[in-house]
Amino acid sequence: DQQVKxxxxxxxxxxxxxxxxNCDYTNSMFDYFLWYKKYPAEGPTFLIxxxxxxxxxxxxxxxVFLNKSAKHLSLHIVPSQPGDSAVYFCAASVxxxxxxxxxxAGTRLAVHP
Amino acid sequence: DTGVSQxxxxxxxxxxxxxxxxxxxxxxxxxLYWYRQxxxxxxxxxxxxxxxAQLEKSRLLSDRFSxxxxxxxxxxxxxxxxxxxxxxxxxxxxxxGTGYSxxxxxxxxxxxxxxxx
Numbered sequence: 206d207q208q209v210k211x212x213x214x215x216x217x218x219x220x221x222x223x224x225x226x227n228c229d230y231t232n233s234m235f236d237y238f239l240w241y242k243k244y245p246a247e248g249p250t251f252l253i254x255x256x257x258x259x260x261x262x263x264x265x266x267x268x269v270f271l272n273k274s275a276k277h278l279s280l281h282i283v284p285s286q287p288g289d290s291a292v293y294f295c296a297a298s299v300x301x302x303x304x305x306x307x308x309x310a311g312t313r314l315a316v317h318p
Numbered sequence: 319d320t321g322v323s324q325x326x327x328x329x330x331x332x333x334x335x336x337x338x339x340x341x342x343x344x345x346x347x348x349x350l351y352w353y354r355q356x357x358x359x360x361x362x363x364x365x366x367x368x369x370x371a372q373l374e375k376s377r378l379l380s381d382r383f384s385x386x387x388x389x390x391x392x393x394x395x396x397x398x399x400x401x402x403x404x405x406x407x408x409x410x411x412x413x414x415g416t417g418y419s420x421x422x423x424x425x426x427x428x429x430x431x432x433x434x435x
Contacts, residue, residue, distance in 0.1 A: 209360075237422045248322070248409055248426035249361065294360050303374055304413065304422050305351060308360030 208232045209297050211309035218316050224282040226312050228295030231276065235297035239306065240269060240280045243292045252293075253280070256300075285316045322427035324410050330433045331400055338396045339430040343412030350393050351424060352385055353409040354378065361409055361426075367393060368415065400434045407431050 210229045218224045226240075236257040241249035255262040255269045255278070262269050268281045282289055292313050296306040323342040331337050343350050348369050353361035364383070366374040369390035379385075382400075387393040397404055408431075411424035 211360075214358075239423065241426075246428070248324075248411075248428045251423050251425065254423060296360075298422050300422060303366050303368075304349070304415070304424075305363045305366055305374070306361075306422075306424055307363070308353075310358065310360050 207310075208235075209295055209307050209309040211295055211312050213312050214310070215313040215315070218285045218314065220287055220316055220318050221284045224280075224285045224289065224314055224316065226280040226282075226293050226295075226314065228278050228280075228309055229276055230278075230297050232297070232299075232307075233276070234299045235307075236300050237298045237304075238269070238271060238278050239296045239298075240267075241294045241296060241308075242289075243294060243311070249294055282314075285314075287316050287318055290314055290316050322410055322412055322425055324408075324427040324430050326430055327428065328431045328433075330435065332435050333402060334399055336396065336398045337400055337432060338394055339408050339410075339432075341393045341395070341410030341427060342391070343393070343410070344425060345391075347412035347414050347425070348390065349413045349415040350387055351411045351413075352393070352395050353411065353426075355407040355409060355429070356405075364395075364408075397432070400432075402434045405432055405434045 239254040240252045243249045292311045295309040350367040352364040355361045367387040407429040411426045
């Protein structure tokens with residue numbers, strides 16, 4: 206039972222354009238959502254998060270949008286840079302318990318000059 | 319603060335051997351998690367410690383797997399009688415457990431890659 210789904214295994218974007226990564230979830234108990242970035246041979250690194258009481262959170266070039274009714278969130282990167290090339294994981298948790306994160310399978314982003 | 323440290327970074331072993339991985343979390347973090355990641359998949363939750371107490375274990379954690387956090391600081395993950403299906407990246411993460419974002423944001427180590435021949 207995959208509770209967090211990232212249906213696009215890969216995405217290719219030109220430098221300077223917008224990258225949009227999508228994520229869907231099935232568990233309505235999730236109330237905190239995170240995006241992690243992973244480079245080869247490194248562990249996942251926290252990028253940005255959003256709680257269920259918000260529908261948007263912005264941090265520099267990165268914006269996460271949450272649509273609770275659709276159980277869908279997206280990460281927008283504007284403008285995309287070659288250094289953004291990595292695997293991006295969407296994760297979700299239920300606050301107040303053990304806060305374990307449930308991850309999607311990831312989307313590999315390639316930003317071309 | 320050097321972040322979450324994991325050792326060894328790489329381990330190659332023969333089927334049937336035992337292996338042990340160590341994780342040193344960020345010093346002030348009382349919550350510690352182990353995850354496993356296989357090729358093309360996201361990290362999968364294995365187990366969770368709050369201080370020295372192991373509070374949750376995934377069904378993925380078979381009887382051959384055991385994890386400890388004896389003094390609420392570092393943690394070890396042991397796999398006995400390894401099988402080829404155990405080949406994966408084993409990730410450790412920690413968090414403060416306090417505050418809304420502090421509890422929810424996990425800091426990961428670089429992982430220990432296991433190859434079982």
